[in-house]
Amino acid sequence: MAHEPEVITRTGVHGPAAYDLVIHHAHVFDGHKVHTGLRDVAINGGEIAAVSAEPLSGTKEVDAAEAWVLPGLIDTHLHFYDVRAVSDPESMRAFEENELPGRLDLFLQHGVTTIKSVGDPTGGILETRAKIAAGTLRGPRLLATGCGITVRDGHPASTIFSGNAWARARFTGEIGSVQQMRDLVHHLADRKVDAIKLLSEGACASHGSPKYVWQNAAFPDPVELVRLPLDFLRAGIETGHERGLRVTVHTAQQDAAREALEAGADGLEHGVTVEPITDHALIDLMLERDVSYTPTLWIHDAIHPDARGNVKKVADAGVSIALGSDTFCGPGRFGANTLEEAELMVAAGMTPIQSLVAGTSGAARQCVRPDLGTVAPGKRADLIMLAADPTQDIGNLRELSMTILNGEIVVDRHHKE
Structure with a gap:
């Protein structure tokens, strides 16, 4: 030694x-x-x-x-603003004044010192980030992608926000062409977001690709979705990289995960949840491309029985795992959900040390913050x-x-x- x-x-x-x-x-x-x-x-x-x-x-x-x-723990995948309560300027202000400070403090009370928002209203979340950085608002270190980018009528626009047009226009970025994808990524980069999030299996306008049914215990109605067109996906990743930003992609199926990685994605949000990973070449590709895998078991464990086994497969292979709970307002409790995510990763077969790495240095790596974790x-x-x-x-x-x-x-x- x-x-x-x-x-x-x-x-x-x-x-x-x-x-x-x-x-x-x-x-x-x-x-x-x-x-x-x-x-x-x-x-x-x-x-x-x-x-x-x-x-x-x-x-x-x-x-x-x-x-x-x-x-301090790092949660790399959460949604901070209340998607049900925020539906107009007045309710937005009410949330920011009455709910936001207490929710931020909950993270600190549970030992979470950095959070990454991956689909909140761009203006609101960046203003919150600025207030925390300036010391006028107490809370964990906040990183943000701004809105998540999807195709018109894709997830979460046609799922979570189907009945909330005001929030839909702010929490999601719906695009209808390669040029619109590039323009939106440039717009977010100009606003100094910390990363870009694309939603691969969030498009209802691309035909000929395998479908899957989106479902979430907090929302009553399942929605059938198909994948983001490949040229849109490539354009988003290429433009993000041109601007020096890490680009991660929301996936659910192994075909979509492979497509995202081959297009140059830096990480998978959720990974493979709706089916078991049977394509061992996919895991080899994760290792070859040195990407991060964010399982979000807190939301998927109860509804997708293959999610745990997939986490163990990729962890055992040596893929970099990042803790991300997919916390959103409603179920559970901010901060506590992050701890539950760490516990669920161990329940899936990871060791406590592997789970701790995922919530510290592994999460910092996913966020491109070598000063943390x-x-x-x-x-x-x-x-x-x-x-x-x-x-x-x-x-x-x-x-x-x-x-x-x-x-x-x-x-x-x-x-x-």
Whole structure:
């Protein structure tokens, strides 16, 4: 085993210098592996400054008393605005004023320090992102794609928003040509979205491709859908890449997943849910293209019996898994759903360590945020402290003692125990 330095800092300097905050005597899961023995973790400003086997000194100090420190959780797939309550400007304002702050805080209360919105009204979600970044609104770090892009009458326009025309025009981007696809991706890139989301099996206007029935426990009526035309799909991915943006694609069938990957997609949202993966070449393609797979079992586990087995197949093969719950207003609870997603991945056959990687460094990789998801010098100081070991029992993610966001303690139950 290689020698591990007693103190790890960005400068490599060993010494008694006081850091802004030091957490003493903690077990550390760093987003990839468990460190042997107990560690001190030091923070300066919003960055991790040192991880040490020797005592460090801090202006503020916390004795972890052998609790577990790990990166804050990242949920890469959720829908934040209430798709049922928001139906006009007045209800939109009411949601933002009365519901939004509390929902944001729920994530912090469950140890989720970064969330990625993948289909909210572009203007609203980007304004919320700006307020959080400016410190005028308390909440987790927010990444956003803006509206999801689909063909006219595709999912979610013809499914979730079939009876809500006002929201449909804002939560979804419906396009009818390759040029409209390119124009919309450029428009979103101009507004500085963090990524692009396309919905492959969300088009009702492309004929000759295999159909499947969209269904969701929260919505009563199933809708039969077919796939996004290939030239539209390629145009969206190519334009996103031209603008330096990662493009992930909503899929459900393995044929659609293969098509998305061959078109250049960087990741699969949901992956394969409606049938078992029997095409082993698809898994080989995932590995070859180094894409991410976001299972969203929280929503699919109860309605698609093959979803769990598919997660185990891709995880066992070494495909990069990213945690994404597909949380939306209504079922469950924001934050708690993220923890349930981690538990469902273990129930599907992943190990607790694999699930933790998916919710930290794997999720950061999917979001193209190498500054997140790892406990190491130079990384953002987004950390959680747990009273029990999550690497042995993933349910211990529920034993939250502390949440640290950007170097600041934002949830503290540790000193109340």
